[in-house]
Amino acid sequence: MPSIYSPTSASLRDYLASHSHLLLALDTFLLSLRLGEFNNPSYSDTPSRPNEIPGSPSFRSTESGELKEETKEGRKVSRSALTLKAMELVRSIVGTTKWTSSGELLIILEALGRLFHSSYAKDPCLSNTIRRLMNLVRTVEEDLKTPQPTPGALSVNTNLPLTTDPGGVPSGALSPPNIISRSTSTPSMTSALISQPQNASTDLLYSNLERFRSDSMAESPEPAGVPVPDGPLNPSNVEGIAKKLPPYFFEYKAEFRQMVMEGFQEVIDDLEEGRREINEQAGLHIHSNEIILTYSLSRTIEIFLLHAHQREKRQFHVIIAEGAPHFGGHVMANKLSSKGVRVTVINDSAITALMPRVNLVLLPAHAILANGGVVAPSGSHLCALSALANKVPTVVVSSLTFKLCPMYPHEGQDIMQDFVSPAFLGVGSESDNVDLICPVHDYIPPELIKLFITNVGGVLPSYVYRLLSEVYCVEDPIIFK
Amino acid sequence: MPADEVDREDIKLQAVLLADSFTKTFRPASFDKPKVLCPLNNVAMLDYTIEWLASSGVEELFVFCVQHADQVKAYVESSSWTTAIKVTCVKDTTCTNPGDALRELDKRGLVRSDPFIMMSGDVVTNVDVREALKEHKKRHKADSANMMTVLMKEVPHNSPLRSVADDLIVGINSNSNQICMFESRKFKDSNVQIPSSFFDAQSNICVKSDLLDCGIDICSPDVLARFSDEFDYKDIRKQFIRNSVAEEEEGLQNKIFAHFLGSTEYAARVHDFRTYSAISKDLIRRWCYPVVPDNLPSGYERKFAYEYSRHFVYREVKGNTVVARNTQIKNGCILGANANIEEGGKIASSVIGNDCYFGKNVVIEGSHIWSNVKIGSNVKVDQSIICDGCEIKEGAVISKGCVIGSNCVIGKGIVLKPFSRITCSANTDEGDDGDDDWSDSEEDEDVQEDVGGGEFESEVDVVGEDGKGKLWHPVVTDEDGGSSEDEEEWGEGGGEDWDEFVSVESQSIGFDVKGANARKIKLQSGGDLDDSGGVSVGGGDDGEGEGEWGGSENDGDMFFEEAHVVGRQKGVDVVKELRDLCLEHDHNSSFQNLAIELNSFKFSQNATYEDVNCGAVLAVAERVKEGLGDEGFSSVAKVLSALKKELVLWTELFEKCTPRKADECGIIVGAERLVCLPGMEKFRAGGGFRFILQTLHDEDILSEEAIEVWKGRRVKGEGGKDGLELFADQSVKDFLEWLEEESDESDGSEDEEEEED
Structure with missing residues (x-):
């Protein structure tokens, strides 16, 4: 041995x-x-097969090709x-x-x-x-x-x-x-x-x-x-x-x-x-008759909202930005609406237009960085900025168990960014002078985030660094190289 | 992993990788190194495929190597990709084509998994093959004839990923994805065909020219057995698939299906240097994600690590790469380990291998520099490939499309002409038909040649006094005597215009594909309009001709125009040939012999008894003409009496050649032709045709049924212009009317007569 x-x-x-x-x-x-299967190019959580709900007019393209195609690619876990x-x-x-x-x-x-x-x-x-x-x-x-x-x-x-x-x-x-x-x-x-x-x-x-x-x-x-x-x-x-x-x-x-x-x-x-610990806080943050905006697809946010709806009996309206070009928002809309949540799907560019009506922005996290910033699906930064401009609180819902990273954005941002196949954009390029890129992530600075809802309770961005020292040892490498 | 194990069949998933493309398009780079070990973006092509197969769940892989088999074997054995896949080398240097390779595999009985994946070693892909496997299994379970699934991707027809000669047209049943046509269009012979019987069975056939054959197939082991049966199949695609899908007989069909790649899936094959460069570019631009330069295959991560930075620039970070500050690196580049690039350089859209040294002010664009290359200062390299260990001395200019083989030295200030290929391998050219897409017999000789050393002399005027290497020309051989079918096709298809598309240039980087495609389309459509009708669908005659060679049930139509018949040699006028056969007949010998002769010719050309009869009638007429001379031939009465005499003599032959009454139609058609020949206008005007019919009828050569059949066809409007004109003639109508009355009157008695016959 x-x-x-x-x-x-x-x-x-x-x-x-x-x-x-x-x-x-x-x-x-x-x-x-x-x-x-684990090379997860498009978005943060599983797109399980969407339930076809007949007659759900609140969002478009339930039967569209995009939805089907996305779920067909079963390699994303x-x-x-x-x-x-x-x-x-x-x-x-x-x-x-x-x-x-x-x-x-x-x-x-x-x-x-x-x-x-x-x-x-x-x-x-x-x-x-x-x-x-x-x-x-x-x-x-x-x-x-x-x-x-x-x-x-x-x-x-x-x-x-x-x-x-x-x-x-x-x-x-x-x-x-x-x-x-x-x-x-x-x-x-x-x-x-x-x-x-x-x-x-x-x-x-x-x-x-x-x-x-x-x-x-x-x-x-x-x-x-x-x-x-x-x-x-x-x-x-x-x-x-x-x-x-x-x-x-x-x-x-x-x-x-x-x-x-x-x-x-x-x-x-x-x-x-x-997730269970996160869900227990749902009642504290989501109230009836609120309009909540969320971006693309996140399993954590999905069950968080469902918990508020089913257990806490909150009646609220969810606006989902579709999250082009992966359209995780469509899957999310299917999942939520099939459980009776009122859903509106909008295109990403309509986020700013709808923001004044929104009470709360919920965003998923790909990673939470040491400074309290967040790596999130590409396009979330736009959401957070627009929320700030309209004085709408942005709340990140995420478990800390494996998303809390000891690195700061200057060392981590480029490492975590990933560019997937430009085929997702749905266009081909004839010319060499056109670059097509399809980044997956966005970085949201801590100033734009009001609160983290985590498995250890609500955490302010400025407190994240403190959590780090509880979970990790400083002597362990920040990046395994 | 336990989760996967549940799905797995008892037998592990196996794959066969052909580590030899059996082509010579990668010369001179492939002189010293097998093509599959050539680096694509600093990773050997073989590693892409093995990595992909392993990630697709393949547990056992057979790498079939032919050329440079020892190198491939050594490489496979020394690499420890991953324990997830067991790689075994199968070596056979005597194989000259993929067909042989598959037969050899069948003989060795190694492949047991059903299905198994068969692919070529030069494919780069990120396809999720599991779905295709599942579909294939389901289909194969339903019908064991469903033995193969071909992976195809929709790619624009003028895409740089296609080889220029590739003009694939695929017919697909849109419902089941069954392939019912798989034809590579050739210049001039630009027709493709689908037997019309396919339309009876499958109502929804879609013909596409935007499909790229990815070189990945999912096969059942029957495919190997089929190759053993069809001992002369050489190519998988051009022969096996093409012929299998064209088979009409239900019981004999090997059904082949297509699986289309999703929009974000990528697969392409390295055919030549041009596609090599195009694929490299696609990988750099991440079209094949997650197969991208910063995601190295297993094993590489121990030595290398690439980091991605803006504008698609990838740098190796484990080694000690030094790039001078003012050197520009832009627009999709890869920098290998330990590269040292001095000041003032400009590097764009290029791949630089490991351990390279570049002097000052080098300009490199769209090129691929392999490992260990030394480039002096002020060198310019444009859209070229420089193989391992080369040295380019100061001030040299490598123009577009060049390929410089391993260990060559290009002298100081030398300017290479565009599209030159330099090598310093000894003994390379003899017996080489390099620009052919397909090679045949010389391959095994080449193997020995490559191994054996020899005297090598540099061409000083090409590479300079201080250089090393010589210009390599593919020996362009006339393929008239070519032994493989494809070679013949290439040769025939030729013409100077066409050569462009199979030349060295077209296989080099920097070749103007768009322009070439435009010219090609022009050639194909402008060529000769008769032929280029695009997809022609055979008539009923063609449809059944192949399946039922006996022809006895063939109620085919006769056309005055020569319709192309499946199985018939092109450009053969069958009737004329048959007539000549009849003319050669010596009256002293029995008609039995002639009948046998005619019959065998009929079979060889897939002709019908009608054709035979038609030819016989024309031959009879020719003899009569000889006897009477041109003068006498114009007199209706004389001709008729002579004809009558002669025809009576030939009755025996006609009897032998008319197994069915309907076949006697040929006699009428022959008469029609005779009458319509130039010089017969007078005869025709005198109602000659009617009298011939009358004579034939009276002499019992022609039955009433045959006339009825013939009449029916003409009424339907078949038979071309001349035939219809004749039919519309008043005298013919009179005859037919008379015939009708006659038959009505003597109905009973004739029936009796017939029974006696």
Whole structure:
């Protein structure tokens, strides 16, 4: 069983070499990112087959070719489904391979993050999820590190090197320790302090405790059910972010695996629960007799509005901008009207004309950036600007579980933009002098947004950066390159 | 993935990739490297197809390689695209055409999945093939004759994605998408045909010329077996599909269907350098999203990463690419890894490969520079392709349409003429018919030639003193002796005007396609008006002729004008040939021999007994004419008596050649022709035709039924101008009236007589 030292795709492949089914699942997933079903060129959520409602005169082109054609292209899957699939893949890789320490796990996760990034995953949700998991690993490790009231909970393989000696180099904890650790060495005070300044005292205590245990409980039995590790990673030659990890990340802790897997399950549950938590706020934001404008297609907004309509019994009118050239608005209109919501579909250029009558603009988000700005379907910026001019509040409805990105627009905007086939525009060009482009996303600056309705409640744009530090660790890469 | 596994059949989805297009249009670039390994936007063409197949759910792929098979094999084995697809190389260097390749595959019995995808290695596409697969499965389940689905995209007729020679016309049943015609129009022979019987079975046939054949087919394994049966099929498209869809007999049909690509789906085939460049441009402009330069196929991401920036400029970011500040890069460019471009350059609409060095003030437009190319300062490259490892020295000018093969050196200050192709491969030209779209017998020799080294001498006047390389000419051979059908067609179709469309120029970048198309249309419509009626639909005669060769049930019509009959050699006047056969007949031998001779000729030309009879009558007349001389021939009485004598002699033949009474019509038609011959005006005016009829009737050569049939046809207005004029003649009418009375009177007695006969 080879260990993984560097977060490159080659070493990840080597690591997975003996698990052909995992490698296959990974490759298939990457392929589907590149060319297949998850390459999601047009809009943010699933266009499921629209229900044909006879006699719904409130919007045009129910039976038009555009609607059918759009739904025919079955390769577009919703972002939450994509995230879920990625999570399951990560879980099966993490759950079945024999990594031995959190450091190794972090390298695996970073390698996956890089793979996803290089596989044309313009979608930030994958890197966000990976980042989230990395943070989870770190948190679990930190939790474990603090001494437990019940000493039996920690079992340490005594054959393993426990601590390292940075060799007196002041920056020892930041650069990988260059001396292979001896099991009996005593960590110096400085290195412990540097490695984890805020926990200096507990760290030291812990190390001593460990040493004590390794001396006295040399024959500690292996916990049943946990695979016997071959040996932990040698931290001196790892690459990537793991270089910066303090040495205790490379120690084997028996219950770590189980705790991480539980944490993974929580993240998955979070993904699935996110919308329910958002919907619970629907009654607070949507009132009867309001006119609400929304843009293109969003599953989150759709069920948010439906919740307000069906559970909260609010009677309101929805104006949907069709979202050319993908016309997600048509699908959205079908879905809402089939559930009894009054709907008007307008062309995108009529947004400004209708804005004075609107009470609330609801926009979906492709990604929420660190400054509180939003990446949204192309054309949403126009909506938000027009709303501001008419003093109509713009509210972004989005789950934070996988859409919150740690990057700022200057570094993220170009990365997330995507240009799909100009064939969507429905015209061909005879001349070389005509450029046809079809961008998918728009950036909406935070000044235009009044509020985020998220799974953790209403959030102001200026507060977004604060949420970041709760979800992600600053040491993890912002972009997996 | 578990979700997919539910849908999957027990047998994994397989695909066959023909890693050889069996053409020579990619020379001289393909001398050292198989075409499928040539880079398109810095990615080997093969990788596009394999990546696409893998993403379509194909689990096992057979790459069939012929030319440079070892290179392809080595490449496939060294690449580790992805574990999602298992790639196996099938090597057979003896194959010279796709038909052989499929027969070989059938022999090896590798392909088991039903259906499987068959495609050419030079296709770039983003099609979602799953729907087409599903449709194909459904159809194949319903009828095992539904064995193939061809993917087609609607593309304007003058699109740069088409090869100039491509003039595909497809007949489609709009309801079922069944293809019922698949013809490539050729110059002069610009007619295409649909048997009219197809209209009986399918009421909604639509003829389209805006379809591009993508080179991707979904086949059932029966297709391979069919190729083994039809051992002489060479091409999949020009022969197998074309002939299969033209088959009228229900039981023999291999039904082939079309699947149309959606509006945002893209598929195109690299035929030659011109289409290569057009496809590259389309990829850069993202028409094939998600197959775009910044989305590299599996495996590439480990070494390279491209970033997209405005104006469709893609730069490699993992390597160390250095571009001087004042160098302009605009309008759709790709910059490969480790490119080094000095100051003052202008690069527009071009693809630059890895590890290239460009000196100062280079101007490169619309070109494709492959890897490891060194370009000196002040060089100008316009719409050309420069292959791996070339060096262009200072001040050289590469004019439009040039192709410079690997490792050539173009000397200082040299100006290359437009459309020149330079190579420094030894032994390239002999036995080469390079400008042919289709090659045949020399292919395997070429393989050896390419492998074997030899003395190489540079042409100094072309590439300069310090250069290396020589001009490569495709050897234009007259295809009169060409062995494949297609070659013949090309040769025949020719004429100087047509050559333009199959020349090296037309296959190079910078060729004016629009102008050429306009000229082509002019040629095709202006050529000769008789032929260029566009789609002609055969009459009932043609319709059944092929299915029922015996011809006994053939109640075909006779036309005075030569209608084109399926299965008949063009330009053959069947009646005249038959007449000559009869004239050659020696009276001493039995009519049996003549009858056999006539019959075999009839079969070979898909003629009818009517034609035979008609020819026989004309031959009889000719003999009479010989006997009487021109003088005597003008006298009605003399002619009649002589004719009568002669005809009686021939009664035996007529009996042999009239299995049905209706076939005797031919005798009348022959008489009609005879009377209408020049020099027979007097005879005709004297009511000669009527008397011939009378004689024939009296001598029991012509039955009343035959006359009735003939009469019926003329009443319906068939038979052309001369025939109708004759029919309107008063004397003929008199005869017919008399005949009617006669038959009414002797009805009973004649019936008895006939029974005795």
